[in-house]
Amino acid sequence: VNSHVHAETSPPQEVSRLKPADNSATSRHVPGEPGLWVLIFGDLVLFGALFTTFLVYRGHSPALFTRSQRALDVDLGVVNTLLLLASSLFVAIGVRGVRRRNRQLAPWMFTVALCCGAGFGFDKYLEYSDKVEHGITPATDTFYMFYYVLTGLHMLHVLLGMGVLAFLAAQARSTHIDVRRFAYIEGGACFWHLVDLLWIVLFPLLYLVRS
Amino acid sequence: VWSSILRDRLLLVWLALVAATVLSWGLGTGSSSPPHITASVLILVVAFVKVRLIGAHFMELRQAPLFLKTLFDLYCLILCLTLIGVFVAV
Numbered sequence: 001v002n003s004h005v006h007a008e009t010s011p012p013q014e015v016s017r018l019k020p021a022d023n024s025a026t027s028r029h030v031p032g033e034p035g036l037w038v039l040i041f042g043d044l045v046l047f048g049a050l051f052t053t054f055l056v057y058r059g060h061s062p063a064l065f066t067r068s069q070r071a072l073d074v075d076l077g078v079v080n081t082l083l084l085l086a087s088s089l090f091v092a093i094g095v096r097g098v099r100r101r102n103r104q105l106a107p108w109m110f111t112v113a114l115c116c117g118a119g120f121g122f123d124k125y126l127e128y129s130d131k132v133e134h135g136i137t138p139a140t141d142t143f144y145m146f147y148y149v150l151t152g153l154h155m156l157h158v159l160l161g162m163g164v165l166a167f168l169a170a171q172a173r174s175t176h177i178d179v180r181r182f183a184y185i186e187g188g189a190c191f192w193h194l195v196d197l198l199w200i201v202l203f204p205l206l207y208l209v210r211s
Numbered sequence: 212v213w214s215s216i217l218r219d220r221l222l223l224v225w226l227a228l229v230a231a232t233v234l235s236w237g238l239g240t241g242s243s244s245p246p247h248i249t250a251s252v253l254i255l256v257v258a259f260v261k262v263r264l265i266g267a268h269f270m271e272l273r274q275a276p277l278f279l280k281t282l283f284d285l286y287c288l289i290l291c292l293t294l295i296g297v298f299v300a301v
Binding site: 052186 | 212215216219221222225228229232235236238239240245246247248251254255257258259261262265266268269270271272274275276277279282286290293294297298300301
């Protein structure tokens with residue numbers, strides 16, 4: 001109760017602490033919680049190692065990888081990239097909305113981003129079911145083993161991220177957003193951007209890079 | 212809100228990301244005959260430019276402590292060079 005009253009009676013301090021961008025030269029600020037960045041970099045390193053392993057295997061049997069890659073639907077991959085890019089923009093606008101105390105805009109932005117994530121999932125469902133219908137499974141060849149492992153791991157992140165976006169939409173509706181709650185929102189937003197940027201590398205690597 | 216979106220150039224960054232996606236799409240599906248080494252290396256470079264844009268502007272690492280910002284930039288640079296190196300050499 002005390003901290004609530006304190007925050008209510010001193011809004012200028014609270015607002016300024018939610019706005020790192022306005023005095024960027026004097027107060028550099030870790031988005032979200034520092035611990036979250038350990039998780040984010042752990043994920044980045046894990047996917048980096050998987051991407052490198054994929055290219056090593058590709059180098060050993062380029063003809064097989066090129067042949068198998070041709071069966072992928074590049075257009076669906078591009079649509080998925082655009083969906084995630086749009087969702088990231090909505091999330092970034094949502095965070096600015098929370099910072100500016102705009103309680104109408106932010107929950108909407110997070111919800112629209114969540115819908116983009118659902119669209120990505122639907123596209124992936126179409127893609128997987130088409131592959132399985134044609135008898136293409138992880139056991140088909142090395143390329144498809146990587147295809148299912150990499151896109152499957154990424155899809156897990158998308159599902160987790162959609163849960164995070166639902167949490168953000170609920171938090172952004174709150175009438176009292178203190179520094180800690182704002183750190184949760186910023187951290188959740190960064191997790192969603194991570195989902196986006198992993199796909200940004202995964203998509204060209206699987207669908208576009210050829211020798 | 213809209214003034215902070217304009218100041219942070221969010222829409223401009225997003226348009227650059229979409230344009231880069233279309234560029235990679237063209238490079239990856241163009242009807243040129245093999246080898247596609249140059250196009251593929253370019254596609255990888257474009258991908259990491261996009262990753263860095265997302266980190267700097269959407270994750271707001273531009274305003275993060277230098278250690279975090281530098282670590283992210285180093286990750287982008289090292290992974291990009293590793294992937295290109297493996298793709299070209301193996």
